[in-house]
Amino acid sequence: MKKEREACGRPEAKTTAEKLDLRLHQCGHYLYHHTAGPRQMTVLQLLQKNGPMSQQDIQEMLDIQAGSVSELISKLESKGFLMRQRDETDRRKVVISLTDRGQALEIKSQEEILSRRYSSLDETQQEQFLELLDRLLDHWEMGGNER
Secondary structure, X not given: OHHHHXXXXXXXXXXXXXXXXXXXXXXXXXXXXXXXXXXXXXXXXXXXXXXXXEHHHHHHHHOOOHHHHHHXXXXXXXOOOEEEEEOOOXXXXXXXXXXXHHHHOOOOOHHHHHHHHOOXXXXXXXXXXXXXXXXXXXXXXXXXXXX
């Protein structure tokens, strides 16, 4: 796996800083493209917890773009987990609600999903990793990422 990551069609990273930059990019790419399931689960969890919601409310709570919310909702609708309906009081507004199938779905908690995602690191390693990421973000936010 490590050799595959290093030979991903990019110029070879020579310095440790280049390798870190490449690995951070790969992690971001992996999380973006391979975690659609959990994002869909998050939408279902929101609806199970809050009841019917507008697409805009879902978008704001998840802090993602309108097109991404629309895509998530379309996928879940095509699987029969939720439905869109016009709001009875404001016909311009679309309300998203769970179907019987969506209500019956036993959703793993976000904690379970994340616990599994980082299970290759023990608790101490997870805390150390978090501290390192926080240090990087603090540095970058202070202007240390200028090119």
